[in-house]
Amino acid sequence: xxxxxxxxxxxxxxxxxxxxxxxxxxxxxxxxxxxxxxxxxxxxxxxxxxxxxxxxxxxxxxxxxxxxxxxxxxxx
Amino acid sequence: xxxxxxxxxxxxxxxxxxxxxxxxxxxxxxxxxxxxxxxxxxxxxxxxxxxxxxxxxxxxxxxxxxxxxxxxxxxxxxxxxxxxxxxxxxxxxxxxxxxxxxxxxxxxxxxxxxxxxxxxxxxxxxxxxxxxxxxxxxxxxxxxxxxxxxxxxxxxxxxxxxxxxxxxxxxxxxxxxxxxxxxxxxxxxxxxxxxxxxxxxxxxxxxxxxxxxxxxxxxxxxxxxxxxxxxxxxxxxxxxxxxxxxxxxxxxxxxxxxxxxxxxxxxxxxxxxxxxxxxxxxxxxxxxxxxxxxxxxxxxxxxxxxxxxxxxxxxxxxxxxxx
Numbered sequence: 535x536x537x538x539x540x541x542x543x544x545x546x547x548x549x550x551x552x553x554x555x556x557x558x559x560x561x562x563x564x565x566x567x568x569x570x571x572x573x574x575x576x577x578x579x580x581x582x583x584x585x586x587x588x589x590x591x592x593x594x595x596x597x598x599x600x601x602x603x604x605x606x607x608x609x610x
Numbered sequence: 611x612x613x614x615x616x617x618x619x620x621x622x623x624x625x626x627x628x629x630x631x632x633x634x635x636x637x638x639x640x641x642x643x644x645x646x647x648x649x650x651x652x653x654x655x656x657x658x659x660x661x662x663x664x665x666x667x668x669x670x671x672x673x674x675x676x677x678x679x680x681x682x683x684x685x686x687x688x689x690x691x692x693x694x695x696x697x698x699x700x701x702x703x704x705x706x707x708x709x710x711x712x713x714x715x716x717x718x719x720x721x722x723x724x725x726x727x728x729x730x731x732x733x734x735x736x737x738x739x740x741x742x743x744x745x746x747x748x749x750x751x752x753x754x755x756x757x758x759x760x761x762x763x764x765x766x767x768x769x770x771x772x773x774x775x776x777x778x779x780x781x782x783x784x785x786x787x788x789x790x791x792x793x794x795x796x797x798x799x800x801x802x803x804x805x806x807x808x809x810x811x812x813x814x815x816x817x818x819x820x821x822x823x824x825x826x827x828x829x830x831x832x833x834x835x836x837x838x839x840x841x842x843x844x845x846x847x848x849x850x851x852x853x854x855x856x857x858x859x860x861x862x863x864x865x866x867x868x869x870x871x872x873x874x875x876x877x878x879x880x881x882x883x884x885x886x887x888x889x890x891x892x893x894x895x896x897x898x899x900x901x902x903x904x905x906x907x908x909x910x911x912x913x914x915x916x917x918x919x920x921x922x923x924x925x926x927x928x929x930x931x932x933x
Contacts, residue, residue, distance in 0.1 A: 546856065568643055568849050571810045575817060575853075587810060 535600045542576055543596075556597035563596055581607050611774030611781045612918055613676065616668025617767040617885035618661050619872065620652040624748075626760065633756040640760045645848025649763030649873030651748040657689045661766035662699045662744035665881070669740065669768040670703070673918070676772055678703075679736035681710040682727045684719030684743045684877035686906070687750070687802075688712060699742065709735065716797065716905025717844050718787070719743055719877030720767070721913060725785035727771050742768040745876030750805040758805055761847070763873035767881025779895055780918030783831035786823045787911040790815075797906035816850050816904040821857040823912035824902045831914040835859055837898055840887070840917070844903035845869040845879040854902070866892055876905070888917070895919020 535556055543549045549564045560570070570590045577585050583606040593599035625648045626637040640646055652661065662683055670678070681703075683696040696710035709730070715722040720743035727739035744766035751758035774780060796812050799805040820843060828835050841860045843851040848869050855865050866887045868879070875882055880901055887893035895917060902912035 566643060567810070568813060571813045572849070572853060575814055579857075 535596055536604065539596070539600045539603060542573065542580075546576055547572055554596060556595060556600075558596050559594065560591065560596070560599070577603065583607055611772060611778055612769050612915060613772050613774075613780055614669045614671075614673030614770035615768070615881060615885045615888060616665045616670070616672055617765065617878070617882040618664035618668065619650040619765045619882070620656050620661070622651050622653060623648050624651050624763075629760055633754070633759060635756040635760065643847075643849065644761060644873075645867075645869045646760060646873045647870045649748065649760075649871075650765055652746050652764040656764075658685055658687055658744050658746050658766075659689050659695050659698050659702070661746070661764065661878075662695060662742045662768070663702045665744065665766035665768040665878070666699060666703055666740050666742050668885070669770050669881075673770055676738045676770055678705055678708060678738050678740050678770070680708055680727065680730050680739040681705065682723040682739065682741050683710075683712050684715065684723035684741075685712060685745055686714050686716055686719065686876055687746045695744070696742075703740075715789075715877075715909045716907050717846060717874065717876050717879065718903040718905040718907070718909040718911045719745075720880045721785060721901065721903050721911035722787060722909070723877070724769070724771070724782065724913065725787060725911070728782055728785065731771060731773050738770065738772040740768060740770055741881075742766060743877030743879070743881050745878050747874060747876045749802045750799050752803055752805065755805070757809065758807055761874050763875050765872060765875040765878040765882050767878045767883075767885055769881055769884070778918075779916050781916045783827060783833075783914030785911060785913040786827045786830060788819065788823065788909070790908045793908035794906075796908065813847075813850060815908055816846065817853045817857065819908070819910035820844075820850075820854045820902045820904050820912065823910050824854070824858055824900055827902070827912035827914055828900060833898060833900075833914055835900075838900045839864060839897040840893055840899040841865045842880055842883055842887075842899050842901045844905070845872060845883060846874045846904070858900075860900075879903075893917050
């Protein structure tokens with residue numbers, strides 16, 4: 535995972551750092567329904583990208599979520 | 611300017627454990643998503659009017675003696691459709707004859723009422739005004755709805771406003787208000803027991819509107835956000851208020867909260883939070899406080915307030931049934 539996503543997950547969403555591995559699922563990492571909304575809002579605020587709640591839930595792992603964010607950011 | 615604060619909570623407390631006995635939920639689920647541990651719920655013998663009277667009486671006893679010349683009650687849950695709550699509250703306080711009316715703006719109701727009461731004073735209609743927020747939101751959700759029942763509680767809060775100058779402790783800044791009817795369906799209830807709430811979209815709008823309104827209110831008052839001593843957000847959900855505080859750069863130790871003990875009490879939440887924080891010492895004379903709210907409508911608002919030190923606040927106690 536890139537540092538940007540790691541920082542958001544630990545500093546903003548307060549998820550436990552020891553659970554944040556590339557192959558962890560969102561459930562493994564401690565996401566709940568509100569955390570998905572929080573992440574979506576933060577991504578819009580920080581990077582100007584719109585990633586829906588369902589797009590975030592569709593990511594099987596944090597590694598895939600990171601890739602999705604990188605792809606959207608580079609597409610701007 | 612503000613010169614008195616009071617609050618009232620029903621004596622009956624419903625804990626998360628009480629809810630898990632009748633709903634498919636857990637204490638951990640409720641706490642982690644809302645920050646709520648318990649809420650006060652009014653029985654049939656304690657009306658919105660009763661709660662408003664008790665909070666208002668406490669606010670009048672709190673500060674310097676004033677002759678109240680107007681009363682505004684913010685509520686989404688009046689005891690009846692007609693007449694309004696406020697004239698009955700005024701009469702029970704011995705204030706028969708003064709202008710008294712209700713105002714509905716969801717959980718932003720208190721800030722709307724504060725703005726209109728300040729307007730009555732600015733217009734010369736009154737020199738002093740009582741502003742009450744009172745709601746019984748616990749009856750709004752469908753009784754079996756595990757996602758909304760845990761969120762709400764009942765209560766009332768009140769402040770006394772009087773004419774004053776901008777450099778006095780107690781001075782109220784410009785009130786920023788807004789609404790957006792395109793979001794009317796996100797939080798709606800056709801009658802008690804039929805609340806619908808779209809949690810994800812409500813979160814999105816709440817954090818955006820409260821953060822923006824807070825910045826606008828700070829600018830209007832000539833304040834830097836870094837100078838805010840206390841953030842007083844409507845108590846809807848600890849995840850929303852924490853998010854707003856982070857957006858505004860307000861550190862944890864400058865945020866006031868009652869959410870764990872009260873749940874969402876609607877229009878009552880901000881004055882209730884002020885009363886409790888003044889009583890427990892978290893709010894002191896001269897503190898620059900930033901008030902912000904968001905609610906059904908959609909509605910939102912924010913304002914600044916330099917806390918008056920002379921308020922002798924009392925902790926909100928359970929409402930006595932003999933009042």
